Amino acid sequence: MDNTTALPISIRSLTKKYGDLFALKTVDLEIRSGEFLTLLGPSGSGKTTLLMAIAGFNRPDSGSIFFGDAEMVLTPPHKRDVGMVFQSYALFPHMSVAENVGFPLKLRGIAFAERKARVEEALETVQLSGLGERGIDQLSGGQRQRVALARAFVFRPRILLMDEPLSALDKKLREQMQIELKHIHRQLGVTTVYVTHDQREALTMSDRIAVINHGELAQVDTPEAIYNKPSNEFVADFIGESTMLPLTQDSAGRLTFGESVVASEAPDPSHNDWSLVIRPERLRVLAKDASAGDQHVMFSGTVTEAVFQGDTAFALVKLRGGATLTVRFGTGAVSEGSRLEAGQSVSVGLIREDLILIPRESA
Amino acid sequence: MSWWTQPATQTQITHGDRFWLYVTAAIIMLLLVIPTFIVVPMSFSDSQYLAFPPETWSVRWYEEYFESRKWMRATVTSVQIGVLTMLVATPLGTMAAYALFVSGHRAARAIFMLLITPMIVPVILIAIGAFYAFGRIGLNNSITGLVLAHTAMAAPLVMILITAALRSYDLNQERVARSLGASRVKAFFLVTLPQIKFSVVTAALLSFLTSFDEVIISIFISGGSNATLTKHMFAALRDFIDPTIAAISTIMVAVSTVLLLTTQFIGGKKP
Amino acid sequence: MRRTISTPGQTQALNEVALSGQERREQWTLLGLSTPAILVIAIVVLVPVGWLFYLSFVGSDGQFSLEHYKKMVEYKSYARVFMTTFQVSLLTTLICIVLGYPLAYFLAHLPGRWTGLFMLAVLLPFWTSLLVRTYAWLVLLQRKGLLNDLAMQIGLWDSPIKLVHNMTGTLIGMAHIMLPFLVLPLYGAMKKIEPDMMHAASNLGASPVRSFWNVYFPLSVSGLVAGALIVFVLCLGFYVTPAVLGGGRVVMVATQITAILEYQFDWGAASALGVVLLVATIGVLYLAGRFFKFDSALFGKG
Numbered sequence: 001m002d003n004t005t006a007l008p009i010s011i012r013s014l015t016k017k018y019g020d021l022f023a024l025k026t027v028d029l030e031i032r033s034g035e036f037l038t039l040l041g042p043s044g045s046g047k048t049t050l051l052m053a054i055a056g057f058n059r060p061d062s063g064s065i066f067f068g069d070a071e072m073v074l075t076p077p078h079k080r081d082v083g084m085v086f087q088s089y090a091l092f093p094h095m096s097v098a099e100n101v102g103f104p105l106k107l108r109g110i111a112f113a114e115r116k117a118r119v120e121e122a123l124e125t126v127q128l129s130g131l132g133e134r135g136i137d138q139l140s141g142g143q144r145q146r147v148a149l150a151r152a153f154v155f156r157p158r159i160l161l162m163d164e165p166l167s168a169l170d171k172k173l174r175e176q177m178q179i180e181l182k183h184i185h186r187q188l189g190v191t192t193v194y195v196t197h198d199q200r201e202a203l204t205m206s207d208r209i210a211v212i213n214h215g216e217l218a219q220v221d222t223p224e225a226i227y228n229k230p231s232n233e234f235v236a237d238f239i240g241e242s243t244m245l246p247l248t249q250d251s252a253g254r255l256t257f258g259e260s261v262v263a264s265e266a267p268d269p270s271h272n273d274w275s276l277v278i279r280p281e282r283l284r285v286l287a288k289d290a291s292a293g294d295q296h297v298m299f300s301g302t303v304t305e306a307v308f309q310g311d312t313a314f315a316l317v318k319l320r321g322g323a324t325l326t327v328r329f330g331t332g333a334v335s336e337g338s339r340l341e342a343g344q345s346v347s348v349g350l351i352r353e354d355l356i357l358i359p360r361e362s363a
Numbered sequence: 364m365s366w367w368t369q370p371a372t373q374t375q376i377t378h379g380d381r382f383w384l385y386v387t388a389a390i391i392m393l394l395l396v397i398p399t400f401i402v403v404p405m406s407f408s409d410s411q412y413l414a415f416p417p418e419t420w421s422v423r424w425y426e427e428y429f430e431s432r433k434w435m436r437a438t439v440t441s442v443q444i445g446v447l448t449m450l451v452a453t454p455l456g457t458m459a460a461y462a463l464f465v466s467g468h469r470a471a472r473a474i475f476m477l478l479i480t481p482m483i484v485p486v487i488l489i490a491i492g493a494f495y496a497f498g499r500i501g502l503n504n505s506i507t508g509l510v511l512a513h514t515a516m517a518a519p520l521v522m523i524l525i526t527a528a529l530r531s532y533d534l535n536q537e538r539v540a541r542s543l544g545a546s547r548v549k550a551f552f553l554v555t556l557p558q559i560k561f562s563v564v565t566a567a568l569l570s571f572l573t574s575f576d577e578v579i580i581s582i583f584i585s586g587g588s589n590a591t592l593t594k595h596m597f598a599a600l601r602d603f604i605d606p607t608i609a610a611i612s613t614i615m616v617a618v619s620t621v622l623l624l625t626t627q628f629i630g631g632k633k634p
Numbered sequence: 635m636r637r638t639i640s641t642p643g644q645t646q647a648l649n650e651v652a653l654s655g656q657e658r659r660e661q662w663t664l665l666g667l668s669t670p671a672i673l674v675i676a677i678v679v680l681v682p683v684g685w686l687f688y689l690s691f692v693g694s695d696g697q698f699s700l701e702h703y704k705k706m707v708e709y710k711s712y713a714r715v716f717m718t719t720f721q722v723s724l725l726t727t728l729i730c731i732v733l734g735y736p737l738a739y740f741l742a743h744l745p746g747r748w749t750g751l752f753m754l755a756v757l758l759p760f761w762t763s764l765l766v767r768t769y770a771w772l773v774l775l776q777r778k779g780l781l782n783d784l785a786m787q788i789g790l791w792d793s794p795i796k797l798v799h800n801m802t803g804t805l806i807g808m809a810h811i812m813l814p815f816l817v818l819p820l821y822g823a824m825k826k827i828e829p830d831m832m833h834a835a836s837n838l839g840a841s842p843v844r845s846f847w848n849v850y851f852p853l854s855v856s857g858l859v860a861g862a863l864i865v866f867v868l869c870l871g872f873y874v875t876p877a878v879l880g881g882g883r884v885v886m887v888a889t890q891i892t893a894i895l896e897y898q899f900d901w902g903a904a905s906a907l908g909v910v911l912l913v914a915t916i917g918v919l920y921l922a923g924r925f926f927k928f929d930s931a932l933f934g935k936g
Contacts, residue, residue, distance in 0.1 A: 062647035388740035462667035485871025492682030515678035
């Protein structure tokens with residue numbers, strides 16, 4: 001299938017209120033042609049509202065939705081040419097697998113022979129060849145998921161929308177389907193908007209992630225950037241494990257935590273309060289006699305707990321300043337960390353290049 | 364006596380312990396069913412007086428019924444009104460139920476309550492009200508008037524049945540159908556309706572029966588050549604006991620039984 | 635297309651007017667689907683009942699008057715009608731509770747494959763014309779009827795007893811007709827009780843009798859109240875069965891309303907009585923609404 005059918009989506013100041021509550025607050029979002037974009041957020045954040053607005057099932061109060069150059073915000077769902085996969089799959093139980101997949105083709109008046117060929121092709125793409133005559137009740141959860149997907153792309157829509165399509169599957173199948181969906185997306189090249197509350201799923205599958213909270217976009221970026229360079233507290237906290245240390249600015253303008261000097265100046269002089277975001281796996285246990293040097297920001301403290309978890313292990317280190325850091329390390333090779341015991345004094349360091357500084361929001 | 368000592372529940376109560384419950388339930392069920400079917404043997408009695416069991420058997424009361432112009436005329440009227448009521452009330456109630464279910468409008472609940480008022484207002488009040496109002500607009504003793512009144516009685520039943528069916532239906536299916544290119548109307552007919560069709564059929568049969576069995580409104584607003592079967596039967600019961608009624612009753616029981624078993628059968632096939 | 639303005643709320647936001655217009659149109663189209671039903675019910679029920687309400691306040695001189703309502707308070711005959719109505723409704727409800735509870739309990743505890751069959755015992759009468767069933771009781775209860783014959787054969791009594799055209803006959807007939815209305819919601823409520831609850835109670839050492847009264851009965855009581863109130867309300871306005879089996883000796887409100895229209899042709903008086911009946915019905919249903927959810931209980935026969 002060719003790539004030219006993919007369309008960019010442009011969402012402009014989209015707003016939706018339920019009573020006094022904003023479900024979407026002037027959301028602006030550009031989704032590139034052919035990309036896999038995930039809307040990630042906690043439940044009630046507005047991510048499904050946004051998806052349903054793109055599909056046409058949720059009418060916003062104001063704003064614009066463009067597919068390519070065409071304004072779509074007033075277009076009814078059946079004229080938007082958007083493939084959609086629901087969390088509940090919403091397969092039609094009174095139709096066979098082939099009838100389900102052929103449904104959009106039939107609506108478009110495609111003749112029987114071509115319909116049959118395209119249904120077979122779609123079923124092949126989702127690895128369900130030969131199951132066309134089955135009833136829906138004869139399928140497993142994973143198979144239903146695939147039928148719902150085939151039905152959503154068989155008519156070659158320009159845009160594919162998915163609302164937590166994997167949440168009903170068990171963990172193992174879910175991880176397998178994540179890879180498979182990514183593969184199918186590459187094969188189809190269709191612009192895909194995917195909704196999930198599972199950050200790992202979002203990191204695994206997406207070209208870009210739009211983190212959404214309280215109806216507003218918190219950050220839109222690639223998975224690596226979202227993880228490595230969160231731009232605010234919400235994203236830093238919601239994505240991955242992290243400890244946030246509030247920093248103070250000394251008279252020389254340096255940002256410090258206790259005795260540790262974290263940065264010689266604030267990244268943005270217009271903001272005074274900064275926090276340091278520490279990912280547990282970025283911390284290194286330093287040799288006892290190590291000095292801070294230029295390479296590391298060093299913190300000293302006492303191990304309160306050391307836990308072995310198989311492929312990784314972690315230790316909780318209580319700093320003199322009062323905060324507790326989590327230090328995570330692999331167990332593949334014998335490392336400094338694997339000899340930690342509770343009660344032991346220890347120094348941990350963070351490579352300066354890995355520093356994540358974010359402006360602290362006033363409490 | 365192994366069944367007797369088997370536990371009837373997981374709390375170690377045996378069927379033996381439950382003996383009196385079974386006896387009581389059996390007696391009550393007999394009391395419910397016998398009077399419903401007692402008219403069948405009675406209708407085949409040869410006697411003018413209703414003795415049971417009949418001393419001699421005959422079909423004379425059926426002959427009387429089928430040869431009576433009055434009864435035949437009333438039967439035709441009742442069937443006609445029943446079918447028309449079914450044809451009007453089923454789509455009306457289904458439309459209203461669907462609209463109110465799908466629309467999240469705050470008025471929807473109020474409209475629903477308004478539409479089930481015929482189930483709340485005592486029928487006698489509806490009967491005399493309709494009699495009074497229809498008298499003003501010339502609808503008394505007319506087929507139109509009866510169909511209108513019976514539709515008002517049947518539509519709430521249809522609404523309640525259809526709403527219940529929609530509650531156990533995943534409305535996302537309709538959304539999917541629309542995203543796949545079906546207009547709202549098409550999505551309803553291609554996806555929603557096929558899945559609630561058993562409830563629609565049940566609702567239709569119940570509508571027919573509601574009209575066919577309706578007594579009180581018919582007593583007031585039907586008459587002349589458009590008098591219903593129930594109106595004549597009620598008059599006959601109050602005045603004297605005519606064994607022809609037993610024959611008619613048997614036919615009515617047969618109709619109800621067939622309709623009920625039909626709904627149970629299609630209901631049992633439901634996935 | 636509209637102007638884009640950075641501060642929504644103060645001025646028109648992008649597409650705001652077009653979107654709200656579309657939303658309104660869709661809502662009206664949807665609600666519009668219910669208008670045919672609303673119209674029919676308005677013509678048959680709402681307008682006429684409203685009209686009767688108005689008539690009940692019009693005196694014989696054509697002016698506003700409370701005379702019809704005053705009569706109800708003053709005349710002894712009215713008091714008797716209200717008493718009879720209340721008495722018949724209450725007794726019928728009680729009989730239904732006594733018979734209906736064990737039956738519902740039995741049905742709710744049947745193994746699945748038997749439920750359908752035994753449920754027919756409740757559903758068949760429910761679907762059968764009440765006129766037919768009233769007629770059947772008329773025949774069964776008469777002087778030379780099956781019941782008298784049977785009772786004399788087994789020696790319960792020596793000479794035929796008058797069982798019909800009186801209160802006894804009315805109550806028997808009414809109870810028979812109302813029983814399904816009690817059993818169906820009660821059965822629904824009992825089906826929702828988790829068997830685990832009873833296991834838990836017995837595991838905690840409660841005897842079967844105690845766990846029934848302390849655990850099961852309180853859980854089933856909402857269904858029982860629902861069924862009982864439905865029966866009571868339906869009894870209040872009942873007409874056919876008391877008219878036929880009461881033989882003119884059991885005069886309830888509905889019977890009285892028709893009598894007023896038939897013999898006096900007094901629309902005001904009949905309407906006033908109807909209004910009182912409606913108010914009583916709504917009052918009971920209002921109380922009922924505080925106990926259970928209506929639409930689910932009313933047709934729990936799914």
